[in-house]
Amino acid sequence: xxxxxxxxxxxxxxxxxxxxxxxxxxxxxxxxxxxxxxxxxxxxxxxxxxxxxxxxxxxxxxxxxxxxxxxxxxxxxxxxxxxxxxxxxxxxxxxxxxxxxxxxxxxxxxxxxxxxxxxxxxxxxxxxxxxxxxxxxxxxxxxxxxxxxxxxxxxxxxxxxxxxxxxxxxxxxxxxxxxxxxxxxxxxxxxxxxxxxxxxxxxxxxxxxxxxxxxxxxxxxxxxxxxxxxxxx
Numbered sequence: 652x653x654x655x656x657x658x659x660x661x662x663x664x665x666x667x668x669x670x671x672x673x674x675x676x677x678x679x680x681x682x683x684x685x686x687x688x689x690x691x692x693x694x695x696x697x698x699x700x701x702x703x704x705x706x707x708x709x710x711x712x713x714x715x716x717x718x719x720x721x722x723x724x725x726x727x728x729x730x731x732x733x734x735x736x737x738x739x740x741x742x743x744x745x746x747x748x749x750x751x752x753x754x755x756x757x758x759x760x761x762x763x764x765x766x767x768x769x770x771x772x773x774x775x776x777x778x779x780x781x782x783x784x785x786x787x788x789x790x791x792x793x794x795x796x797x798x799x800x801x802x803x804x805x806x807x808x809x810x811x812x813x814x815x816x817x818x819x820x821x822x823x824x825x826x827x828x829x830x831x832x833x834x835x836x837x838x839x840x841x842x843x844x845x846x847x848x849x850x851x852x853x854x855x856x857x858x859x860x861x862x863x864x865x866x867x868x869x870x871x872x873x874x875x876x877x878x879x880x881x882x883x884x
Contacts, residue, residue, distance in 0.1 A: 680718045682708050687725045688770040696726060697780035723786055726775070730790040733773050734797055737761035741800040750807035751856060751865055752872035757804065758830050758855035759848060759873065761797075766833045766843035773834040798823035801855075810860030826855045 686707045690699040701721060705712040719725050740760045747753040765773045775781050776790055802823030806814055809822065817825075830851055833843045849870065856866045 679708070679710065679714075683715060683718055683725065684728060685769055687722075688729055688772045691726070691729070691778075691781075692770045692772060692774055695780055696722070696775070696778060696784075723784070726781065726784065727786040727789060729772050730775060730781075730786055731793070732768060733765065733776065734790065734793045736764040737797055738793060738800070741797065744804075747872070747876060749869060749872055750804050751861055751869035752876065754801070754804040754808055754826075754855055754859070755852045755866070755869040756873040756876055757800065758826065759852035761830045762833050762843075762848050762851040765831065766837065766848060771834060771837045773831065774838060794827075798827055801826040805859045808856070808859055808861055808865075813858075813860035822859065825858045829854045829858060 683704060687699070687704050690703055690707065699722070701715055702712050704722075704725070705715045708715070719728075737757060737760060741757055744753040744757060747756065776787060776794075781787050798820065800823075802819035805822040805826060806819050813822070833848070833851060836843050836847070852873070853866050853870065856869060861869070
């Protein structure tokens, strides 16, 4: 996905910012991302200008360019937010001996991330005015990495009936569809509950043909791993 270079962040202070007093301690990049997320989701990427973003943040339009080169850099960072947490977590799963628990944990973490991202930016990749951009192509490459991670775990823990009939790529796509269902839940105006997040993780295992008894064990192991990860400095 995009690197710091692709965002073209420029060094040095920007011009004086015009923001409400209550927001004077907020990080300007975070403000820009949050406002852009709201506008891109609400009125479309093509329908949002850098002037719109700057005015909503409360800064001069020129000041925005001290943090991002323009809309593409902002979009790239927002799209990365939708896959990076899960990709980072996928890299930490080698310590888990149980592939069922690893898959459960990855799906749970991914779903939780999508359920809590600001302004439901998980919707952005499917927007027509976003899907054809170069930034969306970068996002798609990262999403393929995530699909491969899901597929590899699915093959490890899946039943023979499933793995003999469904290709690893299809398994990865099926699990991604289950996890990304939380985006639609949020779009309908519903809050994604803790119970629903665990249901998504369990469904990821069911797609692979994992028996219910093993799913329950995987949930317990994943819970222990989560506690350990939370306690780590």
